[in-house]
Amino acid sequence: MALTSETKLKLFRGMLRIRRVQERIESEYMKDEMKTPVHLYIGQEAIATAVCACLRDDDAINSNHRSHGHYLAKGGDLKAMMAELFCKSTGCSGGYGGSMHLVDVAHGNMGTSAIVGGGIPIGTGQGLAFQMQRLDRVSAVFFGDGAADEGTLYESVNFAMLKKLPVVYVLENNGWAVCSPTATRHCADNVFHKGADPELLFTAKLDGNDPEAVLEAAQKAVARARAGQGPSFIECVTYRILGHAGCWQQDPKGYRDPEEIKAWQERCPVCAYQRKLLAEGVLSTEVLAGLEADIAAEIDAAFEFARQSPLPTADDLHNHLFCE
Template sequence: MIRFHYQGQGYYNIDLSTYEQAFLHNLYYAMLRIRRIEEEIERRYCEDEMKTPIHLVIGQEATSVGSCAALKTDDRIYATHRTHGNYLAKGGDLKAMISELYCRANGCVASRGGSMHLLDKKAGMDGSSAIVGGIIPIATGSALAAQLQSSDCITGVFFGDGATEEGALWESLNFAALKKLPVIYFCENNFYSVCSPLKNREPAGTRIDKKADAFGVNAEQVDATNVIKVYEATLRAILRINSGAGPAFLECIAYRWRGHSGAGDDSHTGYRDPKEVLHWETVCPVATFYNALIDQGLLHENQARRMEEMINAEIKEAFAYAINSPNPVYEDLNKFAYSD
């Protein structure tokens, strides 16, 4: 039984030619790159050399790419345990990421975080928490800092539908609305928290965006299989923030194709119907955008093939770099016990 159906309209009636081709290509390239990187991580995961719990973002790439395309480099984002998509879309360094997955000394946090704690402050990927909802107040504090410093930095924070069952989210929304903080809350609703479907966790008919709206935070629901919809919703949020009207909440709906963690789909364990996964694979964020671009004559197959080649080469290089990187040494353990 398919419990959660796709309710969007794809790229029907969206005229992509209003955007510059280079911009559209960048969006496609960014989503394809995340997909291929995730597939390569997944393919090699069984080698047991990446000793870190992975949470693949396959199926949800458009949320990271569409939102980060609207944000500036020096805007800050904060993430959950499912960091890969956010990190890459914001411009995080791929070699440092793969090295971190391989527990190497030159990983982005020197093997102290692993997959769940990717960080690249130069790119504005500023932190994550593996405690559900834990990063949301911290991101809200980042926005408070920006406000107190009269900076134009906007903070974006990503979290799942599970976080909407944590008090920390609602405490944060209340404070952000009170102070009109420059923060965008991206709720990535993929219907499942680990194996628990929404129906076990929230009353039937609950609209997450409406709850956020009730806290005085401007909220909307977004088809997050559609990168353009996410991009445009993020732009609206930024405009609103820049007008001084305060925070925004985007409920980004897309499906998690893989299991909560590890490699592969785990539908066979019984918590969801494999047909549901197949249903959402028909609205793949990468493929639907590709088809729309091809249909509207904005991308040629040759260009797409070249992108594949570039991505493959980059991935090969990054994995080779990581595998050949040094492990941490004993002395590294005691560094940074306190900040000087």
């Protein structure tokens, strides 16, 4: 994918759309109509947008509890996502899953999980399935630095190298696992200890707030996977501007330095990329206004759809159960 003006605008629109959806959820959350916890993606939009721009519909992603951005970037239906947050039967998981369990198989989103690191072996298994079926499909796995504490990550990466699986591991290192900073859980500043043979594992550590840098690394990783050359590991350094869960006013005070939050707010990926594209002449104020209006209208329609949709009924209680 060439980094044309069209590509840059597509990246920006994807990031802006995710940001505006998250902001609307945050602003509406205290009305208590959304009967599910929410873990917002504000500050990390460049990663999901750029990685998913390199994937096809039939490529798979696995995500975690902070999954709204991944779901939207992979082509998930916004109305179905919002209905799921309202726990309605028209939700993407039928109202059974809520915010942390989004799925859209038609667009390759095979599901998200609240289990820390839970999607890593599943995504690795999907890569194995693609290989065994001789398909040129790719499995991308998104996870945070908290999941990098889990042994399943290293087991999965080792297995993927052993079998040369078409898996792209995307670590979104936002600096915090709930209220625990990365520095108290890992030595030095590398969550992933790069030591594998480059022929076995392509690795990159980069600015996760720079969509063009993420796109460049993701293109290499996806092309490598599709060519049967094995897995990749991309560490994207970023920051979750809001708290671990809920809206801003629900975030516990005192565990983060306000100056740290302010510094990362000034590095906001959406604002920074907007400034860059305006300076380059790729984006104009008129085009920006049009994007904002279109996205706002889409969000309004999605919230209205969610509010008007029916709740699951008692008759739905025993659906989708596994029984031997």
